[in-house]
Amino acid sequence: MAAIGFAAAPAAAIQEGGDISVDNVAIDDSTENANTNYTVDASIVNNSEAPNGTDVEYVSVDIGDSGFGTDSLDGVNVTVNGDAVIDSPDTTTNIVENDNEGFLVIELSSGTAELTDGDDLDVSVNGAQNGNAGDYNLTVGLHEGDGGGSYNGTAVVADDTSFTIGSSGGGGSDHRTEHGPSGDTIILSGNTIYQGEDDLRFTDGDGNRVPASSLEGTSGNREGTPLQMPIRDDQETGTYAENPGATSADRGFTTTVVRPRINTAEVQLGGSDVSQVGASSADELTIAAEWNFGEAEDIALTVEDEGGADITNEVLTPDNTTIEATDEGVGNGEVALDLSDEGAGEYTVVFEGSNNLDHDAVVEEYTIEVTDQDSLSIDTAEDSVTQGSNLGYTVSGGTNGQSHVVAIEASDFRNSVSASNVERIFRNVQDTTERGLVVDGTVTDADDVEDFDNIDFAYAVVEIDGTQASGSIRTQFLDDSSVDLDVYENADPENPGNSADDVSFDVNEGEVTLDSPSGTYTVNSQVDVSGTAESADDVRIYVRDNSRWQPVEVDGDYEISVDSDDTFEEEDVRLSRGDGAGNNVLSFEGRYRIGVIDASDVTDDVTRDSDGSIGTSDFSSASSSQYALTVEEGDLTAEFGFINGQIAQEDGEVDVEGTAAGQDEVVVAFVDRRGRTVATTASVDDNEFDEDDIAIGSLSQGAVSAHVISLGRDGDVGNGELRNGDVNDAGTLAEYINDIGGGSSSGDQIRSRILSNTVDADGSDDLIVSENFRLNDATLSINDVYPEEAESSGVNPVATGETMVVDGDTNRQSDIAAITVEILGQDDTNYDSVSTDEWGNDGQWTASLDTSDLETGTYIIEADDGDSTDRVEVEIVEEREEPSDGEDGEDGSDDGEDGSDDGEDGSDDGEDGSDDGEDGMDGEDGEDGDDGDSEDGTPGFGALVALVALIAAALLATRRNN
Incomplete structure (x- = not known):
């Protein structure tokens, strides 16, 4: 229904002008409960106040006090003498007033309805819904037109009537829609039911009963399993239907089984759950519950004492033994609980469904302890802690909202602490509302403390939340001994009252270590200064010279901060530089002791004014550690x-x-x-x-x-x-x-x-x-050429197919220059080349070339670095003769390269000797020289020269014989 707003109030629009009875509220005789459609028939009888022949053009209905929802009523559902006042679903055409609060004015579609003396006009309001049982009122009026296209605000005839919508008939606390004549809860298709329920009546849209056994599970473990009445406590949850194998639209009647749960079952104080409460606050408790089956049942409560006796009627009023769901069936509520007269002890509240849903899977319990005020106590999280760590404490047995003083006396303070340190012993965390120190009975700011010895105690004020309050202590400023912690009756640190309870805990001296530097230190070198400190916010570095520990300045500061993980570190520190006396010590080679100390232990009474040094006894008794350190001169x-x-x-x-x-x-x-x-x-x-x-x-x-x-x-x-x-x-x-x-x-x-x-x-x-070195022109030379299989000095022949190795020396730098080695023919044709840029500071380079494609003959090997070149000739032979192992070869090795030179000269003489026999013989002598250099000369090449010389000699002898 479209909403059309107007300003007039409903009471002003409906006026009494005749007799009207709205007393026929026709209700289906099978039910009398909420969320049901009702038909309201208004029988209007004309009287003398309404002139005969009055034309009724408008009908007004005031449902503002009827309990009907506005959305459930529109003009289509209103009839006069059986005729709809609106003949079209387009209700906006005829609705002329609607204030969204239950007042509706509708123009008759037929134009007019004549009101004649003695005639009845029956006005019916169909399809209105009321969600709640109760007493309600409905007003109906008939109106003339005002001649201007609107209704007359004063009704010709108007009257109202009261009617009652009854509650369920015997279904206990069930908030569902309908109940049958026997008290069974009516379950319509699509409704939810719960494990353990009984007395349910499945009813289809025609009002026919659907047997529970005709509904079977649609899938999973429940598939094919019929429902039973009562619903089993362990019934498989999920959907059950008349036609479980059909599609959702064709399953017929369906219902869903859900596990009943009590999600919240608590005893609360001030809106928060509590497990312990003082007797003075035990009358301020509430029992709170949330549950998922509110449309089916309420929550029944039972309260038991320590002995298991039922004291429900003593601590709950008769109206509070059940937590009722809302009228809409939402399971959420609370009731008051008063344990103030029951004395100290533990009490148990049992939560369960108020009817059938009270089986074990549903029941929840909550235990609360009531304490006497005298049981106020304090405890710490640990009995023994390391100095410097934080220690938690808990005050128990208090009353919610009340505060108490927690204190540590001055005799437990660390000797070296200041007033500002003491002020921070109690941390401002958790339930702490105030902290500080008391001097001569007065709360005093640390900056105003004139005499440290006059401090009485450090304190914190904590506020009880429920029955407990929590706080934390900074043990860094406490003596490494047994420390007493007291909780007092009052919240005023200047008048705390008597100590209600106390607890002792041990504070152990924290370990301080120096991990670096260690072993040796080189004067002026950079090192990391690092270590651990369990009990300190800051540490200092000292070095011992003779009988005193001298302070070391680290990067312009004498203190190093300790991180939250109990470690400290300063990087790239020059310990031999700084203004500390210890820095001067570390600038000279020698053997010393280096140490680290908790900075809070370095006080005026242990340091010497002139240099800030500390005696060995004071240093050792403090939280410190020391190590041997050898200082060396730099190299x-x-x-x-x-x-x-x-x-x-x-x-x-x-x-x-x-x-x-x-x-x-x-x-x-x-x-x-x-x-x-x-x-x-x-x-x-x-x-x-x-x-x-x-x-x-x-x-x-x-x-x-x-x-x-x-x-x-x-x-x-x-x-x-x-x-x-x-x-x-x-x-x-x-x-x-x-x-x-x-x-x-x-x-x-x-x-x-x-x-x-x-x-x-x-x-x-x-x-x-x-x-020293020489700055020279670039140099490049080829020193050796030899087969890879037969390393040798000098330039040696290489057989075709062998890998040729060429080496030499240079004064070039390999990251600047590269050497290219080529095999050239006599006409400078390039047969192969390779480059290298790898050689060491000795300048010796090596390159390897392939001779597989070379024919026998003489070739040129050229090395080039871009600025310098060197060339040598090398012979490529068919087959290289292996050197002999004879005595001549050994002798020849002594001749070295000279023998090689002689051999080559001899070969030339031998060839010339083809015309002169004597010269040819000289060539043989040259051959001997070659033999003598079989290792260092030209392996395999001397034999060829000798063979040529022998042939020449034979030819010469033949000529002479002829």
Whole structure:
């Protein structure tokens, strides 16, 4: 029904003008309960106040006090003398007033209905629903038109009547729609039922009874299982239907079995559940419940004492023994409980369904303890704790909303704490509402405490929540002994009353450890200072020199904060630098003791004013630990990236790496023979430095000296007077060396000046590493050519198909230059090539080439680095002859390369000797030289020369014989 609002109040619109009876409220005789459709017939009898022939154009219905919902009534359901006042579902056409509060004015579709003296007009209101049983009122009126297209606000005839909708007939606390004549609960199709229910009547839409056994489970374990009446306590939950195998639309009558549950079953105080309550508050309790079967049953309550006796009627009023569901069937409610007259003890409240739903699966119990006020107690979470940890405590037996003082006396304070520390002994957490300290009986702010010895106690005020209150203690500021904790009767710390209870707990000294540095420390080096501290917010580092512990400043502070996980750490600390007396101790080599101490133990009465040092006895008795530490002077090592003692001018760069313990950076310097200089700095990280590509191309070729200089323990260049007024660090030294180079001084003079201002200066602890090298043009040479299977020095023949190995040396740097090795024909045809950029500081390189595609003959091997080249000729032979193992071969090895040269000369002479026999014989002698060099010369090639010489000699002899 469309809602059309209007301003007029219903009472003003309906006026009495004649007789009207609305006394025929026709109700189905099978039921008299809520949520049922009713037909209201209003028999209107005209009287003399309504003129004969009055035309009725409007009907008004006031259901504001009828209990009917507005949404359940529209003009379609209103008839006059059997004719609908609205002949179309479009109700907005005829409804002229609707205030959404139950007043409805409808224009008759037929235009008018004549009201004649003595005639009856029957007005029926059909289909109205009332959800609740009770007494209600309905008003109906008939109206003329006002001539202007609207109704006359004054009714021609109007009257009202009262009627009653009855409650269920014998169904106990069941809030369902209908009950049968025998008191059975009517269950309609689609309704929910619960395990354990009885006296249910399944009724279809025509009012016919549906037997429970005709309903079977639709799926799962319940499939094919019929319902039984009563419903079993363990009946499978889910849907049951007349036609369980059909689709949802064709299943006929259906119902759903649900497990009944009591979701909430509590005794509450102030809206919160409590398990313990003081006797003074035991009359303020409520029993609260929430359950899922509110439409079926209420909750029945039973209260029992410690002995199991039923005291329900003593602690609950007669109206409160049941928690009723709402009229809509929602299971949620509470009732008052008064245990104040029952004395101290435990009481049990039993929750169960008020009718059939009282089986074990439904029943819930709740136990509450009533205590005497004298039973106020306090307890701690632990009996023994480590100093520095937090300790929880609980006050029990209190009354909700009341507060109590909890206190620790001054005799249990740690010796070294301050008033501000004491003020923080009780943490401001949980049920703590106030904390502080009392001095001479008065609550005093820590900043106003003039004499620490006058402090009486530290306190906290906690508020009882239910019967308990919780708080926490910071044990860091308590003595490492047995500590007493008291709870008092009152909430005023200046007048706490008597101690109601106390508890003792042990505070154990927390362990403090130093994990780093350990073992050794290099002067000026960076280290991490780290460790653990169970009992401290801050720690301090000390080093022992003789009989005193001297403080060590760490990154400008004498204290290191401890993190929440009881660890502390400061990274990259130079222990030998700082203003503490301990820093000075650690700047000299030696064996010492290093220690860590809880900062709260470092007080004025244990430190010496002059230097802040602590005696050995005081240090050991505090929360501390100590370790042996050896302090060493820093060292210096350096290695330059020279290639075979040289740097090629074409490369013009040098790499250097090394170690410089205790330094941030070092100076790298170069001086040539003419006094020219190059100097720079290299950063040191984890005691190591590595500087690449230092440009030295501006230096003169020839002898050059290379130097790495560190500034030693004091961090100053030489005696600290290199340049007055300037910072004497590594950068200053590098700048100085660059400035003095390039003048008229020779290289030796420059080196002398560098030494005299650094390592040779008075009082200097600087360190230097020096090396010499030559700055030359790029060089490249081929030293050896040999088969991979027969390594040999010199240039040796290689058989076709063998891998040829070529090696040589260079002064180029492998990260700058690459060497390409090629096999060339006599006409420079390229047969194979390979490149390499791998060689060490000795400059020795190696390359391998494939000869599989080469024919026998003489080839050129060329090496090229882009700036320099070298060539040698090599013979590719059909088959390489293995060297003999004879005595001649062994002797020949002593001749070395000379024998090889002789052999080759001899072979040439032999060939010329084809015309001159004597010369040919000389060629044989050359062959002997080749034999003598079988290992170092040209294996397999000397035999060929000898064979040629023998043939030439034979031909010569033949000619002579002829």
